[in-house]
Amino acid sequence: MGRGRPGGPCPAAVQGTSGSSALSKCSAAARGYIQDRFLPLLVGRRRRRAPLVHRGYYIRARAVDHCVQDFLLKTQRYPRTQDVGLLHHTVVYEVDFLNVACQKAALIKRTKELSALVGDTGGEGLGVITFSGEDYKLLGVDLSELSELERALEEAGLDKEIPTLFIAEVVLTYMENSRSDALIQWAAEHFSQACFLLYEQMHPEDPFGRVMQQHFSQLNSTLHSLSKYPDCEAQRRRFLEKGWTECSVMDMNMFFTCCTPEDEQQRLQALEPFDEYEEWHLKCSHYFVLTASKGVEPSWTPLLSNMTVPHHEGPVRMAGSITAAVCAMHSEVSGLRRYGHHSVLIKPNVVLTTGGFGEEDGQHCRMRNFHVLIKHAGYWKAGCVKKKNPDKKWDERLYHTVSCLSNSLALVVGGRTSPASAGLGMLWLNFPETYNASDLGDITVDLLSVQPAAEPAALRWRHSTTEVMFKGEKYLFLYGGRSAMEPVLGDWYFLHTQELSCTVIPVEGPVPESRHSHSACSWKGGVLIAGGLGAAEQPLGSVFFLRELEHGFQWQTVETHPSLIPRYSHTAHVHDGKLLLVGGVWFHSSSVPGITVLDLMTGLCLDYTINVEQLEWPLMLHNHSSVFLPDEKELLLIGGGGNCFSFGTHLNPEPVSLSLSNILISH
Numbered sequence: 001m002g003r004g005r006p007g008g009p010c011p012a013a014v015q016g017t018s019g020s021s022a023l024s025k026c027s028a029a030a031r032g033y034i035q036d037r038f039l040p041l042l043v044g045r046r047r048r049r050a051p052l053v054h055r056g057y058y059i060r061a062r063a064v065d066h067c068v069q070d071f072l073l074k075t076q077r078y079p080r081t082q083d084v085g086l087l088h089h090t091v092v093y094e095v096d097f098l099n100v101a102c103q104k105a106a107l108i109k110r111t112k113e114l115s116a117l118v119g120d121t122g123g124e125g126l127g128v129i130t131f132s133g134e135d136y137k138l139l140g141v142d143l144s145e146l147s148e149l150e151r152a153l154e155e156a157g158l159d160k161e162i163p164t165l166f167i168a169e170v171v172l173t174y175m176e177n178s179r180s181d182a183l184i185q186w187a188a189e190h191f192s193q194a195c196f197l198l199y200e201q202m203h204p205e206d207p208f209g210r211v212m213q214q215h216f217s218q219l220n221s222t223l224h225s226l227s228k229y230p231d232c233e234a235q236r237r238r239f240l241e242k243g244w245t246e247c248s249v250m251d252m253n254m255f256f257t258c259c260t261p262e263d264e265q266q267r268l269q270a271l272e273p274f275d276e277y278e279e280w281h282l283k284c285s286h287y288f289v290l291t292a293s294k295g296v297e298p299s300w301t302p303l304l305s306n307m308t309v310p311h312h313e314g315p316v317r318m319a320g321s322i323t324a325a326v327c328a329m330h331s332e333v334s335g336l337r338r339y340g341h342h343s344v345l346i347k348p349n350v351v352l353t354t355g356g357f358g359e360e361d362g363q364h365c366r367m368r369n370f371h372v373l374i375k376h377a378g379y380w381k382a383g384c385v386k387k388k389n390p391d392k393k394w395d396e397r398l399y400h401t402v403s404c405l406s407n408s409l410a411l412v413v414g415g416r417t418s419p420a421s422a423g424l425g426m427l428w429l430n431f432p433e434t435y436n437a438s439d440l441g442d443i444t445v446d447l448l449s450v451q452p453a454a455e456p457a458a459l460r461w462r463h464s465t466t467e468v469m470f471k472g473e474k475y476l477f478l479y480g481g482r483s484a485m486e487p488v489l490g491d492w493y494f495l496h497t498q499e500l501s502c503t504v505i506p507v508e509g510p511v512p513e514s515r516h517s518h519s520a521c522s523w524k525g526g527v528l529i530a531g532g533l534g535a536a537e538q539p540l541g542s543v544f545f546l547r548e549l550e551h552g553f554q555w556q557t558v559e560t561h562p563s564l565i566p567r568y569s570h571t572a573h574v575h576d577g578k579l580l581l582v583g584g585v586w587f588h589s590s591s592v593p594g595i596t597v598l599d600l601m602t603g604l605c606l607d608y609t610i611n612v613e614q615l616e617w618p619l620m621l622h623n624h625s626s627v628f629l630p631d632e633k634e635l636l637l638i639g640g641g642g643n644c645f646s647f648g649t650h651l652n653p654e655p656v657s658l659s660l661s662n663i664l665i666s667h
Contacts (some may be wrong), residue, residue, distance in 0.1 A: 098140030188243030490514030506552030519572030583621025
């Protein structure tokens, strides 16, 4: 077995990424994500990482362990009847920078447990062989210098005729492509029974990929392979063209779904409070695991799925594109860099934005201030809204809903502070009935507590609250979401809009799968529910219509053709019999969700890309809010984005306008 790290133009920067990675792995091990009692011995200091980072390193370790154990079993180097970790006739050759290898060798020698583990033979390291144990050899070699690498491996006793597994975890991408290609080809040509395991980044050009590339460029550790090998298929062709006869590759969303047992998935999901699903799935869509083999019988196929799951292959068929433009503003936009917030049209051309997490007073925090956008003479003017009673507790909530019930009254339902906290209750927002753009700075909102009758229904977040009609009276239909105790909810409540009491109304028909982060729109007196994230943390592609009947409501499935690509964390609007789904996250790694138009009469489903050439920054359309202006057929996108794994936080800096007039032409 061989594994290693490259040399290159800036080895010090690449080594820096290795140190940060070790700290993250150690933190993940401390929380039970991975089992490795030796990690703390290799990392001098401890640092607690975020749950998102823990999951990221978990899936990496899981993929590598899955493939390595499969290799050992297939080559009879791993006895099925013995405990994990007992290997027969196996030697590990680890390749690293010479100075790193020397430091690691010194650490092993002075740590009794590590010396016992690798079988320290007592001899001092000579030349590039910095440590030589019974079944572990540590070599200080530049991977890009193939003649030196080959000489060092021969000197360390590597037998090229026995089954050999090469492991490269985020290694080759730091090398110039010509050098990494040469290494891949050399391994295929010089070993008679060779297997290769590669774990790396991909998809450099979508919004997350641009943030990821920028992060590594700032570290002076450019990811070279992304330009030439941007996706799974390009990497697969690369290995086949360099002499490997079998090659399988999948992104980490697919690996987690297909190659991770259900009980293990559930164990992971229960380890600690977690509410960063979008960032987790985006991270997984930007990393892949690849296995290749040559001269191995039977074929080495550790990435063959043992489950049948729907997976969209190939490019999404796009019906066209919609151009995104920064909104024409009369004033500087301040305070709208946020996610997990809510925006609502409180009257024509007036948009109120509340809550979320973002940038306020130069700091990242849960947002305290409300903001309003008023459109006048084709321009938007932004301002901060004053609270009439600033001492009243807003709770700085995320993932809540706001329902406008009149020209001066809106109801806030649910939301959370942290994923470990109980959901928050209801609040009335009382705002002036008349104002214009000139007195924007004088707008005040009064916060009023809601009587506790309906409070239990509201203790949730990532839910939906939609206006429905029943027997001529208005109700709010509160559906789905999640809570601190339940990762996904499938229940619902009818809240009478005047008393805000929960009213029992009969509902028949097939009950939709529990979900959160879905969309909900009022239509024909009922509700359209689309997408969402299900109990297994899998995006859903179903659309349901809660239709009003004489004696109650009925769930009906809305058939679509082609099938709606499963997605969540999107927003939605209905216009002239068409359901508009905006942005979100899906597992289809070849593109990011744009605008999907579903004709509710025919079921025809059309996907449109969003053209972002006019924007100077990546447009991330998850955890955003959107408002549809029906007269102009204009869509206003506010906020969105979030933490991009360990690559930094990206928040869309300005509201964006999409003109939908071309795709909403009535037939």
